[in-house]
Amino acid sequence: xxxxxxxxxxxxxxxxxxxxxxxxxxxxxxxxxxxxxxxxxxxxxxxxxxxxxxxxxxxxxxxxxxxxxxxxxxxxxxxxxxxxxxxxxxxxxxxxxxxxxxxxxxxxxxxxxxxxxxxxxxxxxxxxxxxxxxxxxxxxxxxxxxxxxxxxxxxxxxxxxxxxxxxxxxxxxxxxxxxxxxxxxxxxxxxxxxxxxxxxxxxxxxxxxxxxxxxxxxxxxxxxxxxxxxxxxxxxxxxxxxxxxxxxxxxxxxxxxxxxxxxxxxxxxxxxxxxxxxxxxxxxxxxxxxxxxxxxxxxxxxxxxxxxxxxxxxxxxxxxxxxxxxxxxxxxxxxxxxxxxxx
Ligand SMILES: Nc1nc2c(ncn2[C@@H]2O[C@H](COP(=O)(O)OP(=O)(O)OP(=O)(O)O)[C@@H](O)[C@H]2O)c(=O)[nH]1
Ligand SMILES: [Mg+2]
Numbered sequence: 001x002x003x004x005x006x007x008x009x010x011x012x013x014x015x016x017x018x019x020x021x022x023x024x025x026x027x028x029x030x031x032x033x034x035x036x037x038x039x040x041x042x043x044x045x046x047x048x049x050x051x052x053x054x055x056x057x058x059x060x061x062x063x064x065x066x067x068x069x070x071x072x073x074x075x076x077x078x079x080x081x082x083x084x085x086x087x088x089x090x091x092x093x094x095x096x097x098x099x100x101x102x103x104x105x106x107x108x109x110x111x112x113x114x115x116x117x118x119x120x121x122x123x124x125x126x127x128x129x130x131x132x133x134x135x136x137x138x139x140x141x142x143x144x145x146x147x148x149x150x151x152x153x154x155x156x157x158x159x160x161x162x163x164x165x166x167x168x169x170x171x172x173x174x175x176x177x178x179x180x181x182x183x184x185x186x187x188x189x190x191x192x193x194x195x196x197x198x199x200x201x202x203x204x205x206x207x208x209x210x211x212x213x214x215x216x217x218x219x220x221x222x223x224x225x226x227x228x229x230x231x232x233x234x235x236x237x238x239x240x241x242x243x244x245x246x247x248x249x250x251x252x253x254x255x256x257x258x259x260x261x262x263x264x265x266x267x268x269x270x271x272x273x274x275x276x277x278x279x280x281x282x283x284x285x286x287x288x289x290x291x292x293x294x295x296x297x298x299x300x301x302x303x304x305x306x307x308x309x310x311x312x313x314x315x316x317x318x319x320x321x322x323x324x325x326x327x328x329x330x331x332x333x334x335x336x337x338x339x340x341x342x343x
Contacts, residue, residue, distance in 0.1 A: 010189075010201070011035040011088035011118075015105050018096025018125050020045040021174070025182045026094075031189040032201050037084035039077075039109060041070060041101050055080050057101075067104030067137055068331040074105055075330065081112050090205070091118040093149070094185075096157075098127040098134025103141035110148035121208055122149040125181065126309060128157045128173070139312025151208035153300065154307065155181055155216045159237040184218050184298035187253035187286055195258065199251055199286035207249045207284070207302045214302035215241050221295050227254055227268040230297040235275045238301055241308050244276040248303030252285040256295040260287065268297070276301075 010033045014023030020038045027036045027049075038049050041059040057074050059065060074081075085091050091113035095102030106122060113120040122145040127134035146152045160177035168176075192198040208214045219233025231252065238244040252269050254260060265287055273279040281301075310317060 009034055009089045011085055012092045013037045013109055015039050015095035015109060016099055016102030017045050019094045019102050022178055022181055023094050024048040025178055029186045030191055032191050065100035067100050068329050070100050070104035071108055071330040072332045081109055085113050085116050088118050091120045092123055094123040096125040097138035097141045103137040107144035107148045110145055120149045122152040124154050126156045135312040139309050142309050143313055143316055153208060153214045153216055156241055159218055180218050183255055183296050184216055187255055187288055195290045196288040197286055203284045207251050207300055210302055212303050212305045213307055214300055217299040219297050227264045228271055230295050231268045232275055234297045234299040242304040245278045246304050247276055247281050247301035249282045250299055250301040253298045255288045255291045257293050258289050260289050
């Protein structure tokens with residue numbers, strides 16, 4: 001449990017393009033967060049953020065980046081990453097997994113944060129189903145992020161994409177996914193305001209800091225829809241990633257407008273156990289009635305040993321729990337001549 005909150009308790013770090021975008025949107029909300037930082041190889045990622053919070057890993061333009069190459073390039077930036085985290089009690093490391101930067105660095109930044117003594121939580125945004133090529137890096141990185149953190153929250157991009165017109169561009173898809181992700185993560189980290197009952201950091205961490213994975217399920221409905229129906233939608237989204245019945249704890253957050261009645265909230269939260277067919281699940285909740293008439297229900301459920309992402313990393317499946325000595329392999333540019341000679 002956290003002590004009394006003091007300055008600089010909570011830091012949120014966005015890694016790579018998706019991580020930077022999502023964290024920069026979070027930074028505009030009134031949250032229980034004291035510090036934001038951003039790490040990426042791509043200078044364009046930093047356009048929406050304050051340059052003093054940005055750590056730009058210089059990378060060659062003539063070389064295709066891979067996670068291990070990014071880890072090599074980042075070796076000389078560990079001190080700056082440590083400075084950005086230093087003193088924080090809780091660090092959230094947010095990244096989209098599947099590309100080179102987020103996949104390569106999220107586990108590294110998480111282990112730096114743990115070494116600094118912070119309670120570290122990874123937040124992994126997983127690729128859309130159609131991004132088949134991204135699955136392998138995403139699966140390997142998720143496993144490493146789990147090892148390097150006290151807890152991991154998984155958010156699936158397909159869950160975040162509710163409905164999109166056929167003519168949507170990839171940028172439109174990302175924008176709409178980011179809005180849903182920021183609403184869901186924001187409600188877990190929100191400070192209390194008028195018309196809201198925030199979840200609170202202790203309850204959030206109480207759900208996340210446990211064995212296995214936490215999954216963020218999200219469902220959004222048009223005005224007038226019952227909270228219970230939206231909750232059922234969020235439970236369906238959990239079921240696409242893991243066996244929802246395995247959840248040992250859950251935090252349900254409801255974001256809507258003033259038409260969201262206490263009775264409706266009570267009914268919805270009370271039904272969660274029967275929806276997942278596990279009445280023993282321990283449920284906390286938060287409500288924010290200051291938003292729009294479009295109700296979004298987010299469910300953070302935790303305690304999942306197996307997820308669909310286990311299949312993204314076939315090697316680990318074949319090894320059946322045994323681990324290769326692949327402790328975050330790192331590539332270096334150039335030949336061996338750069339290394340000190342012996343003898
Ligand atoms: N929700 C959301 N997902 C994104 C966004 N941008 C990329 N992604 C997803 O995040 C994962 C990683 O993509 P990027 O963040 O672009 O990759 P990166 O970490 O910047 O890595 P490189 O650009 O390859 O060095 C993929 O699964 C993408 O689908 C975004 O703005 N929002
Ligand atoms: Mg990128």
